[in-house]
Amino acid sequence: MSEEISQPSVSFWQSVRQSLRGEEHDYTALPLNRAVILLAVPMVLEMIMESLFAVADVFWVSRLGKEAVAVVGLTESIMTLIYAVAIGISIAATAIVSRRIGEKEPELAAQAAGQIVLLGVLMATGMGIVLGYFAPDILRLMGAGEEIVTLGSGFARMMLGGNATVFLIFLINAIFRGTGDAVIAMRTLWLANALNIVLGPCFIFGWWIFPEMGVTGAAVATNIGRGVGVLYQLWHLAGHHSRVKVRWQHFRPERELIGAVLRKSGSGIVQLLISMTSWVGLFKILADFGSSALAGYTIAIRIVVFALMPAWGLANAGATLVGQNLGAQKPERAEAAVKIAVKFDVIVLSLIGLGFVLFANPLIRLFTQDPEVVAYGTQALWIISLAFPLYATGMCFEAAFNGSGDTWTPARLNFLCLWLGQIPIAKGLSESLGFGPVGVFIAVPVAYSLLAIFSWLLFKRGKWKTQKV
Numbered sequence: 001m002s003e004e005i006s007q008p009s010v011s012f013w014q015s016v017r018q019s020l021r022g023e024e025h026d027y028t029a030l031p032l033n034r035a036v037i038l039l040a041v042p043m044v045l046e047m048i049m050e051s052l053f054a055v056a057d058v059f060w061v062s063r064l065g066k067e068a069v070a071v072v073g074l075t076e077s078i079m080t081l082i083y084a085v086a087i088g089i090s091i092a093a094t095a096i097v098s099r100r101i102g103e104k105e106p107e108l109a110a111q112a113a114g115q116i117v118l119l120g121v122l123m124a125t126g127m128g129i130v131l132g133y134f135a136p137d138i139l140r141l142m143g144a145g146e147e148i149v150t151l152g153s154g155f156a157r158m159m160l161g162g163n164a165t166v167f168l169i170f171l172i173n174a175i176f177r178g179t180g181d182a183v184i185a186m187r188t189l190w191l192a193n194a195l196n197i198v199l200g201p202c203f204i205f206g207w208w209i210f211p212e213m214g215v216t217g218a219a220v221a222t223n224i225g226r227g228v229g230v231l232y233q234l235w236h237l238a239g240h241h242s243r244v245k246v247r248w249q250h251f252r253p254e255r256e257l258i259g260a261v262l263r264k265s266g267s268g269i270v271q272l273l274i275s276m277t278s279w280v281g282l283f284k285i286l287a288d289f290g291s292s293a294l295a296g297y298t299i300a301i302r303i304v305v306f307a308l309m310p311a312w313g314l315a316n317a318g319a320t321l322v323g324q325n326l327g328a329q330k331p332e333r334a335e336a337a338v339k340i341a342v343k344f345d346v347i348v349l350s351l352i353g354l355g356f357v358l359f360a361n362p363l364i365r366l367f368t369q370d371p372e373v374v375a376y377g378t379q380a381l382w383i384i385s386l387a388f389p390l391y392a393t394g395m396c397f398e399a400a401f402n403g404s405g406d407t408w409t410p411a412r413l414n415f416l417c418l419w420l421g422q423i424p425i426a427k428g429l430s431e432s433l434g435f436g437p438v439g440v441f442i443a444v445p446v447a448y449s450l451l452a453i454f455s456w457l458l459f460k461r462g463k464w465k466t467q468k469v
Contacts, residue, residue: 012037015037019039019041022184027324036317039317039321047309050189068151074144077142079160081273084272088265088268089116090173095264095323096260096264097244098403101178101180101324102324103327106244113244115250115261117246124164128164132160139156154213154215155219158222165223169192169233175244178320181236184236191225196221196225202217203218205217260469267411268402278414278419281426282440285423285431296364296374302367308349311348311349312395314348314396315399318396321334322404323469326465326469338396345393360377360381383441383444384445386445405469406463406467410455413451418451426443
């Protein structure tokens with residue numbers, strides 16, 4: 001493109017190395033292939049660490065028995081509501097901050113960042129007080145017996161009451177991504193999750209000088225790790241190696257700006273809730289076919305999510321480039337950036353999907369040796385993995401809408417394809433047509449293929465290019 005900075009040719013591996021140094025770049029002028037790599041590499045590594053943390057946490061807690069795992073599972077099901085709110089606001093944060101950076105208005109970006117952090121603190125504190133106080137009652141409402149309530153009240157109180165740590169990590173990392181500071185976001189999660197992984201067994205089992213706290217120790221380690229991560233983020237936001245320098249005056253409440261964030265966040269939250277609750281619907285359908293089908297599907301989905309998390313890094317890179325280039329009045333460049341992100345993501349997920357199809361059975365056997373569970377899990381992983389290229393496509397286009405500030409389009413698409421599509425298809429195939437659990441497995445790639453097709457059609461229409469933020 002004519003507006004791109006003229007630079008000597010840089011190899012792929014040179015770009016990868018450069019992406020990890022945390023240097024400042026103008027992503028509205030760099031060659032697009034290089035811009036995507038510089039943003040995507042740290043974002044992918046960030047998501048890989050998040051995936052590893054989830055696996056490590058369950059690994060240590062599982063040593064305490066199935067009741068401890070049940071405590072974690074029940075509490076995490078409530079935490080998903082907090083995640084939905086935090087990620088919904090994060091979507092708005094990335095869209096607003098990236099637009100201001102693209103407009104070459106770093107002071108307005110810093111002002112928006114301050115208001116987003118203020119909003120996050122207020123919302124997380126309010127939710128933390130209420131959910132932390134009623135944690136035992138919430139566990140009972142989720143169907144936990146008194147043994148699990150007694151065992152898990154400390155863990156639930158610590159996680160729900162201390163949700164500000166994860167809430168702020170999501171929000172501030174979204175700000176960094178919007179500015180193009182993807183390396184800071186990556187380092188934050190690596191620091192927070194590495195501390196969590198190291199401290200987890202120490203607090204759970206009482207290793208070295210640490211008290212033995214059982215399952216509650218996992219929550220203590222998590223909040224310490226994430227709390228340190230938030231302090232690291234705030235240090236950078238104060239002006240250390242960050243493109244936005246947030247000062248005390250930026251935290252003074254600005255009603256109009258907070259209102260804009262909330263309006264954008266509302267549709268983002270709805271978008272996440274629709275997606276998350278659709279999976280609950282599938283679990284409910286599968287539960288009628290017995291524990292083996294449910295367990296096999298659960299294992300398969302854990303493996304799929306582990307693979308998809310890094311792919312979100314590429315999608316997020318596209319979202320940042322959309323916001324910044326729209327702010328710089330370069331809509332065609334924003335569109336080209338998304339197409340490059342789609343190409344890279346399709347290649348990556350196609351290779352992963354092929355591996356899952358070829359090695360579905362041995363992958364499932366890493367988690368269980370039960371023949372019936374292995375059979376269902378292998379079927380689920382094989383069928384779901386067939387549509388990985390389409391998952392990549394839909395993921396990138398939805399991220400592009402979010403990056404432009406058009407958060408209602410993905411919300412409507414999720415409702416149409418997941419609630420009006422995936423759930424009825426799963427029920428119809430599994431029950432009415434007699435496919436059983438396989439019908440539920442088939443519904444997943446069908447629904448996400450529809451999501452990819454509709455996303456592509458709406459992306460081509462181009463209304464997202466005129467979205468005001």
